[in-house]
Amino acid sequence: MIRVFDQGIEGAGLFMIEFGDIVPYFSVYTATLFTFAIIFTLLATFSIPEKQMDIIFGGDAYYAKEIKPQDLRFQRFVAIACGTATLGAVVTGDIFNFTLFAAMIGITNIGIVASSRSHHVLNAAYQYGIVAMIACVPLFGGAAMILATTGTLSIWSLAGIGAAPILAKILLLLGVMGEGMAPFYIGKAEITRAQGAPFILMVHVSSLLLFLRVVEIILVI
Amino acid sequence: MIRRLSHILSDFDKLSQIYAVLVIIVIIGGILTIPSLEYQADRLYPKTIHPESPLDPYDRGGTPFEKTEVLAEYPENSPYLGYVTAYLTPFSLALATLTHHVGTTIVAHPGGIIDEILYNTRGLDTVVETSILFVAFGVASFLFLRRDEE
Amino acid sequence: MTPEFIIGLGLILLGTVSVAWASPKDYLTRLINLEIPAFGLLLVMLSFDEMLALLTFIAVSTVSTFIFVRVIGKREGVN
Amino acid sequence: MIEYLLSAMILGLLLHGIHRKVIARVQGRPGPPIWQELLHTLKFLFKETWIPKTASQGLYVGVVALALAIWSAALILLLTGGSLLLLFALYLIHKIIEHGTGLSSGSQYSKFGAIRSVISAASELPLLASVALLYLFTGSLMISDIEAYQVINGPLLIPAFPAAIALYMVILSKIHYGPFSIIEAKELVSGYWTEHFGVWRGLLNAAFGLKTFVLLYTFVMVFIGPIGLPLTLLAILILMITLSFVCAVTPMLSPYDSVSIQTVTTGLIAIYIIYLGVFA
Amino acid sequence: MISIYQSGLIAAFICIIIAFISLYQETDDLHRLILTDLTEIMALLLIALIATDLAEALILPGLVVMIAELMALAEIYLVKEGIQRKKNSSALDIEVMQTAPPILAGILVLYGIILSGFSGGAVAGLGIIFYSVCKGSDELFAQIETASGYAWVAWIAAFFIFLLLPGQWFFAVMIAGGAILIKVMAKFSLIGTMGGDPGV
Numbered sequence: 065m066i067r068v069f070d071q072g073i074e075g076a077g078l079f080m081i082e083f084g085d086i087v088p089y090f091s092v093y094t095a096t097l098f099t100f101a102i103i104f105t106l107l108a109t110f111s112i113p114e115k116q117m118d119i120i121f122g123g124d125a126y127y128a129k130e131i132k133p134q135d136l137r138f139q140r141f142v143a144i145a146c147g148t149a150t151l152g153a154v155v156t157g158d159i160f161n162f163t164l165f166a167a168m169i170g171i172t173n174i175g176i177v178a179s180s181r182s183h184h185v186l187n188a189a190y191q192y193g194i195v196a197m198i199a200c201v202p203l204f205g206g207a208a209m210i211l212a213t214t215g216t217l218s219i220w221s222l223a224g225i226g227a228a229p230i231l232a233k234i235l236l237l238l239g240v241m242g243e244g245m246a247p248f249y250i251g252k253a254e255i256t257r258a259q260g261a262p263f264i265l266m267v268h269v270s271s272l273l274l275f276l277r278v279v280e281i282i283l284v285i
Numbered sequence: 286m287i288r289r290l291s292h293i294l295s296d297f298d299k300l301s302q303i304y305a306v307l308v309i310i311v312i313i314g315g316i317l318t319i320p321s322l323e324y325q326a327d328r329l330y331p332k333t334i335h336p337e338s339p340l341d342p343y344d345r346g347g348t349p350f351e352k353t354e355v356l357a358e359y360p361e362n363s364p365y366l367g368y369v370t371a372y373l374t375p376f377s378l379a380l381a382t383l384t385h386h387v388g389t390t391i392v393a394h395p396g397g398i399i400d401e402i403l404y405n406t407r408g409l410d411t412v413v414e415t416s417i418l419f420v421a422f423g424v425a426s427f428l429f430l431r432r433d434e435e
Numbered sequence: 436m437t438p439e440f441i442i443g444l445g446l447i448l449l450g451t452v453s454v455a456w457a458s459p460k461d462y463l464t465r466l467i468n469l470e471i472p473a474f475g476l477l478l479v480m481l482s483f484d485e486m487l488a489l490l491t492f493i494a495v496s497t498v499s500t501f502i503f504v505r506v507i508g509k510r511e512g513v514n
Numbered sequence: 515m516i517e518y519l520l521s522a523m524i525l526g527l528l529l530h531g532i533h534r535k536v537i538a539r540v541q542g543r544p545g546p547p548i549w550q551e552l553l554h555t556l557k558f559l560f561k562e563t564w565i566p567k568t569a570s571q572g573l574y575v576g577v578v579a580l581a582l583a584i585w586s587a588a589l590i591l592l593l594t595g596g597s598l599l600l601l602f603a604l605y606l607i608h609k610i611i612e613h614g615t616g617l618s619s620g621s622q623y624s625k626f627g628a629i630r631s632v633i634s635a636a637s638e639l640p641l642l643a644s645v646a647l648l649y650l651f652t653g654s655l656m657i658s659d660i661e662a663y664q665v666i667n668g669p670l671l672i673p674a675f676p677a678a679i680a681l682y683m684v685i686l687s688k689i690h691y692g693p694f695s696i697i698e699a700k701e702l703v704s705g706y707w708t709e710h711f712g713v714w715r716g717l718l719n720a721a722f723g724l725k726t727f728v729l730l731y732t733f734v735m736v737f738i739g740p741i742g743l744p745l746t747l748l749a750i751l752i753l754m755i756t757l758s759f760v761c762a763v764t765p766m767l768s769p770y771d772s773v774s775i776q777t778v779t780t781g782l783i784a785i786y787i788i789y790l791g792v793f794a
Numbered sequence: 795m796i797s798i799y800q801s802g803l804i805a806a807f808i809c810i811i812i813a814f815i816s817l818y819q820e821t822d823d824l825h826r827l828i829l830t831d832l833t834e835i836m837a838l839l840l841i842a843l844i845a846t847d848l849a850e851a852l853i854l855p856g857l858v859v860m861i862a863e864l865m866a867l868a869e870i871y872l873v874k875e876g877i878q879r880k881k882n883s884s885a886l887d888i889e890v891m892q893t894a895p896p897i898l899a900g901i902l903v904l905y906g907i908i909l910s911g912f913s914g915g916a917v918a919g920l921g922i923i924f925y926s927v928c929k930g931s932d933e934l935f936a937q938i939e940t941a942s943g944y945a946w947v948a949w950i951a952a953f954f955i956f957l958l959l960p961g962q963w964f965f966a967v968m969i970a971g972g973a974i975l976i977k978v979m980a981k982f983s984l985i986g987t988m989g990g991d992p993g994v
Contacts, residue, residue, distance in 0.1 A: 071654070072597075072653070072654030072655055072656045072659050073597065073599055073649075073654070073655050074597055074599060074600070074655075075596060075597045075600065075656075082359070082362040083362075083408060083409045083957060084357075084359070084362050084363045084405055084406040084407060084408055084409070084956075084957075085357055085358040085359055085362070085363075085406040085407050086407060086408075086409045086410070087359065087362070092596070092597065092600065093597060093599060093600050093603065096587075096600060096603060096604075097603060100607055100610075103576075103580070104610070107572055107573055107576050110572055111570050111571060111572025111573045111576070112570060112571065112572070113570050114568055114569050114570035114573075114574075114617070114618055114619060134431075138423075138427050141423065142420065142423070142424065145416070145420045148416075149413075149416075152409075152413065156409070158407075158409075158410075160407075160410065160852055160855075161407075161409055161410055161413065164410055164413040164414060164417070164855055164859065165413055167417060167859045167863070168413055168416060168417045168420065168859075170863070171417060171420060171421050171424070171859075171862060171863050171866060172420055174424070174863075174866060174867070174870065175420060175421075175423070175424040175866065178424050178427070178428060178866070178869075178870055178873075179427065179428075179431075183874060183876075186870060186873060186874040187297075187874055188297050189870060190823065190867065190870050190871060190874050191297050191298060191300045191301065192297075192300065193863070193866070193867045193870065194300070194301045194823075194826050194827065194830060194867070195300050195301050195304045196863065197830040197833075197834075197860070197863045197864070197867065198301065198304065198305070198308075198814075198817065198829075198830050198833045199304070200833070200834065200837050200856070200859060200860060200863075201308070201810060201833045201834075201836050201837045201840075202308060202311070203837075204837045204838075204840065204841055204852075204856050205806075205810075205836070205837055205840040205841075207852075208840045208841040208843070208844055208849075208852070209322070209803075209840065211329075211844055211848065211852075212322075212324060212325065212799060212843060212844045213322050213323060213324070213325055214325055215325040215327065215328030215329060216328055216329060216358060217329075217358075218358050218359075221358065229318065229321070229322055230318070231311070231314070231315040231318050231322075234311050234315075235311065235315070238307060238308060238311055241307075242304055257625075257629065261570045261573055261614070261617035261618045262570055262572065262573050262618075264613075264617060265573065265610065265613055265614050265617060268609070268610055268613050268632065269610050272606050272607070272609060272610060275606070276599075276602070276603045276606060279599065279602075279642065279645075280599060283599070283646075283649060283655075288771065288774075290774040290777075290778070291768070291770035291771045291773065291774045292770070298821070301817060301818075301826060302817075302818050305814040305815070305817045305818040306818060308810070308814050309811055309814050309815065309818075312807050312810050312811055312814075313811065315807060316804065316807050316808075319800050319803050319804055319807070320796070320800070322799070322800060322803065324797050324798075324799035324800070327846075329846065329848050330846050330847040330848040330851075331846055331847075332484070332845075332846055332847050334484055342484035342486055343486075343487075345847075363960070364960050365960045365961070365963045368963055368964075369963060369967055372964065372967070376908075388486070389486035389487060389490065390905075390908060390909060392487070393487055393490070393909040393910065393911055393913050393914060394908060394909060394910055394911075394914075394971075395910055395911065395967045395968055395970075395971035395972075398847045399487055399847065399850055399851055399854075399911070400911065400967060400970075400971065402847060402848060402851035403851050403854065403911070403912070404952070404953075404956060404966065404967055404970045404971075405956055405963070407851060408953045408956055408957070409953075410851070410852075410855055411855070411949075411953070411970075411974075412949075412950060412953050413855070414854070414855035414858045414859070415858075415946055415949055415950075415974065415977060416946075417858060417859055417862050418858050418861075418862045418977070418978070418981055419942075419943075419946050419977075420862075421862030421863060421865055421866045422862065422865060422866075422942075422981045422984065424866040424869070424870075425865045425866050425868075425869040426939060426984060428869045428870065428872075428873050429869060436798055436801070440798065440802075444801070444802065444805040447805060447806075447809055447835070447839065448805060448808060448809060451809040451812045451813055451832065451836075452812060454813075454816070454828075454829070454832050455812050455813055455815065455816030455829075455832070456816060460825075462824060462825070462828065465825065465828045465829075466828060469828065469831060469832060472809070472832065472835045473835060476835050476838060476839055476842065479802070479839060479842055479843075480842050480853075483842060483843075483845040483849070485842060485845075485849065485850045485853070487850055487854075487913050488842065488849070488850045488853040488854065488857075490909075490913050490916075490917065491853075491854060491857055491912060491913040491916050491917075492838070492853070492857060494913070494916035494917045494919070494920045495857045495860075495861050495916055497920055497923075498861060498916070498919070498920060498923060498982055498985060499831060499860075499861055499864055501923055501985055502864060502865060502868050502985060503827075503828065503831070503868075505868070505985075506824065506827070506868045506871060506872060507824070509872060509877045510824055510875070510877060
């Protein structure tokens with residue numbers, strides 16, 4: 065059971081929590097990610113959003129935009145959900161569970177910007193949402209192939225034996241990229257134009273931590 | 286060349302197209318590796334079909350109200366593993382004695398292998414799953430309810 | 436390999452092609468053609484005796500059809 | 515540990531100064547004295563400070579603290595020989611700091627800086643590729659293991675040359691005035707940290723000095739190996755000067771060109787990794 | 795000789811390639827949304843090929859994820875296109891829709907309650923959707939949402955009973971089965987309410 069931590073990838077193991085077949089674990093690495101996820105979730109929970117200075121196109125005027133209270137409440141709710149999903153994704157010890165958390169991050173990311181009233185931002189969110197949806201194919205497909213070819217989904221059992229097919233690993237990586245990572249960052253960049261810094265920041269935090277986590281999983285299994 | 290690439294990357298309407306190309310490349314490469322993929326699905330929750338049982342296709346043996354053998358990843362983490370599977374509500378027990386053709390109905394009613402997996406050994410999956418539903422419907426209904434005020 | 440499995444795979448392949456290159460290419464045709472691969476998937480699930488998944492898939496795909504019909508209805512209402 | 519942190523910070527700020535000096539000399543200007551950045555930082559630390567009214571206050575202050583925290587953690591990680599993957603993680607979290615710094619103030623300039631920082635996330639891909647390549651060679655990502663490997667097998671710089679290029683590019687993208695520094699381009703005033711002034715600016719400056727030192731130190735440690743403190747410092751200095759030369763003679767790329775170049779580099783390294791994995 | 799799994803995999807991969815090629819060619823946003831529904835079938839096929847009990851347990855979450863994302867995206871699409879308040883075109887006005895609903899809805903809900911669990915919720919929800927799409931009602935929205943919120947909390951509580959007090963598994967199964975039923979049914983019936991009368 066200790067093979068996970070013996071590969072010189074993520075440092076010593078700290079402790080684990082047993083949820084039946086799904087055993088989340090905290091190593092130095094995942095615990096660090098977990099800490100950052102908590103910090104940013106707390107920031108999203110407790111800090112008020114900035115008042116964005118807005119330029120009116122075609123003129124010289126600018127003014128400080130306010131967010132309507134109900135939009136704010138909604139954004140905060142989704143941001144916290146996103147933080148929770150990130151917390152789960154960085155510590156879970158089961159591949160399918162991880163993909164579910166990844167899918168949840170994808171949907172909350174769209175949700176955070178969904179309350180924006182700008183057509184441009186909504187359009188970006190929609191395009192990104194399409195990618196997040198089709199990313200379910202490589203994501204779930206990769207997990208399913210790992211299960212079918214090795215007979216298990218637990219990272220603990222898979223660690224270090226190199227049984228997981230490379231194709232499944234690449235699919236998993238591709239899936240996570242679709243749920244929100246680098247080359248597709250352009251969608252994110254446009255999303256960033258929406259208002260509500262602490263919440264928008266959650267979009268990036270979640271996708272980066274998710275990416276870091278999937279790198280660890282791919283190296284370990 | 287680089288300028289053209291930049292142009293594609295900077296247009297978010299092309300987002301799903303870029304992604305589609307990536308997936309297609311990986312999958313085409315993946316088809317070549319299929320012969321090396323061995324099927325190995327008898328380690329976790331393998332199924333046995335008893336066509337003559339009233340619980341078909343979900344009869345996994347064991348006697349009702351007692352323990353059933355279930356092959357889980359970490360049996361030591363679920364001390365009551367197998368109890369849910371063998372459990373049948375009085376209603377489903379009655380249904381089972383009546384007819385041979387509603388096995389799925391009976392097992393979908395609380396108590397059955399799927400419940401064992403969904404609620405007990407892989408309960409965290411279901412927590413995430415219901416949370417996804419919760420959030421997604423939150424988003425949709427927020428947008429839906431907001432339509433009146435504009 | 437049971438007949439259900441082979442027919443199911445065939446239907447999925449056929450259905451994918453018919454959705455991907457639907458003719459005439461409008462929303463409703465695609466939506467209706469979508470039922471072909473869905474039915475193929477049902478047959479595959481049937482061949483593996485996955486009754487519960489099958490039942491849920493029927494219910495969920497009906498719901499998604501409702502969603503699509505609603506969106507398409509509004510969309511067509513514009514034109 | 516605190517003395518290591520402080521000296522690394524001061525060295526990093528000095529390196530920034532040298533950087534500016536070299537660029538100036540290459541371009542035929544006298545340039546500022548090399549301790550200029552150090553003085554800057556000290557000056558900022560004693561200025562009057564408040565939080566802008568439009569800012570998201572928790573975030574505005576939080577990112578500064580986080581910036582200091584992650585780079586201190588990174589230095590400690592390096593000194594104790596922890597996991598390279600964790601260092602990679604800390605580096606990525608620096609990205610979040612950039613977003614947070616830019617987004618929190620509510621100003622348009624810093625916001626555009628943040629958006630560009632989101633776009634330039636592609637700069638992380640070369641780093642990932644180089645980490646993967648290193649893992650292929652050493653079979654471990656612990657910095658202590660990598661050092662031990664180099665003591666036996668000689669510097670990794672030669673066999674893992676593409677990884678070294680990738681890491682070099684990553685460092686280049688984080689250095690001021692570089693071709694990839696689109697997030698600090700002059701049309702955005704000073705980019706994502708335009709709105710952080712006074713003590714906040716001083717602290718960020720200090721954190722970024724630490725960052726420069728840590729990144730260069732990582733390069734030397736991972737690709738050249740343990741060669742003793744004076745030689746290490748010399749290597750860092752040489753590396754910095756080469757970086758300055760590159761910065762001095764290259765124009766700043768437009769945002770998406772920089773993304774494309776980084777993506778292409780990653781693709782090439784990925785092909786090299788596949789080649790190594792399959793044929794060697 | 796290739797095994798069942800491998801032949802299924804080959805078919806799935808070919809389908810994925812076809813689906814993604816057509817996704818690549820597509821530029822209309824709504825067509826893209828419909829094609830995501832096609833790719834969803836591929837994902838489910840890959841899971842279904844595992845063919846154990848675990849496969850079924852994984853298909854259910856997979857289905858949920860898809861339908862949830864579809865739901866949210868469809869709504870974003872409407873907002874983005876600014877056609878949210880538009881009256882539905884008469885795609886659903888068929889004679890049968892006026893007479894069949896109560897009986898059919900009744901049967902589906904009843905069967906769903908017998909099934910319980912996620913499948914039951916989906917079936918029963920389908921019944922309610924069908925009813926409200928045909929009859930049209932909007933005022934129930936808030937109540938249904940509240941009910942499903944409580945059901946969600948009940949399900950989480952059941953999960954923790956399983957973890958912390960495994961001896962009470964029977965109690966937990968009952969809560970979980972019932973709560974998921976209510977929750978899924980409620981969520982699905984909201985779709986019907988939304989579709990029913992957008993003009994309000």
